[in-house]
Amino acid sequence: MAVKSRIVKGFISLPYNWSMGPTTTRFYEEFKNKRIMGTRCEKCNRVLIPARSFCSGCFVETTNWVQVSDEGTIRTWVLINFSYEGQPMAPPYITGIIDLDGADVGLPHFVGGVELDDLETVAKKVRIGGRVKAVWKENREGHILDIDYFKPIN
């Protein structure tokens, strides 16, 4: 008997409770007071953000907390002007990696506060190496989105 192969539909949903660990938990607690905290490795002197419990290069615990600036420079950026499933907000918006002053690791976040209608004009305001400053939300609950976005300055 000639048959056409049938399809079985599948779907898996699984719950998890991921532990942040004490270091990340404190990092976010400090956000409530508009402080971006990192940990400094005593061996290589790098300041890691978000604060890490160990330096993966030197393989030692990092317990020395330091505050880094909420200003920095744009390492790279992208204008998202299309929709996809699970998107953090409605397009258009800009995602970038920010190198905060005093930190040795970038922070992925949004770049905002600029008109996004035209790529040419956006590119004049948002550029690699350009300076940005965090715009904090009024109500902060200890979350990466307590920073609304990073706004270009100068």
Place this chain on the structure above:
Amino acid sequence: MTNRVCIVGIGVVESTENTAEMSHKDLLFYATRRALDDAGLERKDIGGAITATFDFLEGRSLSNQYTLDSIGGVMKPCDLRLGEDGIYSLFAGYMEVMVDPGQVTVVASVQKASERDPNGVGYQKLIAATLEPIFSRPVCSSVPNPGSLESVLAAMDARAYLNRSGLTEQQLAKVAAKNIGNVIQHANVSVPGPEDILKSDLLSWPIRRLTSAKESDAACTLILVSEKKARTLNQDPVFIRGIGWCSGKSFLASREQGTAKETKWAASQAYHMAGIRCPEREIDFAEVSDWYAHRELMHCEALGFCGANSVGSCLDEGLFDRTGALPVNASGGLLGRGNAVGTSGLIRVAQVARRIRSHNNGFKNPRAEIGLAHSWGGIPTATAGVAILGKW
């Protein structure tokens, strides 16, 4: 063999250390830091790094990529990431050291059961998701209590085994009491007896709450080097004398049930490599998978620790006791210490290696020169791994 592989560093973090509070990256870092300290090595010395974790257990795809920095493996020329029990990272690490005897290889695994929902429904869903979806899943996932699919499958296996071997529920309780008792070393804590075990909740006859291991958190890291390299280090090496692994059929219904053939085949490979002809006389002690009490006995049989059909009398005579001639799970096993699914196999290796290193660690049997570590992948897999460790 001229170029033997040995363990020179051991690092373990278990649930007794408030692991629920640590992130799983932290957990693995602490285990690895301990292993490096134990071996007197640093990250710069690491040549290869191997992790074994399961994506669905962690809730991250490529979960092992995510933990590479926790074992010092970033930008190292040899790294491997396996979706298998941690004991497989030992096997892969063994081969890496054989290929490059100058290399220090880190093998590691981490498991955080506390990150799955506490009622265990998440894990039961995972068990359901391991089943082949067209024939088995529609039958198995429609059992009245979806929270206990694992024990339903284990019960089918246990029933078949009891039927074949003539073992009793009382004897399963004896296994659990032995292993739980092996962990409780303080005189003022009462050790549950077989009668207490038989009073524990019945999950799915004959599987009870206390005859099945409770899920737990753990991380384990071992450092492997060649014998030549080990001579340059201060730590006493423990030699890996034989390894073997094997998987049976993946389709539930085509498996015999109540047997552990994959363990038998894995063991015969490891015994051959280690030159062991009579395991019941040559193996001094063993850590074998006691995921369920009946599996310990099934595995002891498959590993050749007793003659056919004599596993019950060996148990009753105390052969497998801490003070017996062939102690099994003197560490407490999974029933006593908890089962860090996917990591527990590597922890068994760590337990055996630790005991070989030290004669005076509280064990009464002074003969602890050749030990066997065994891992079984659990319901519903048919995967087993065996490692034989020795002083030389």
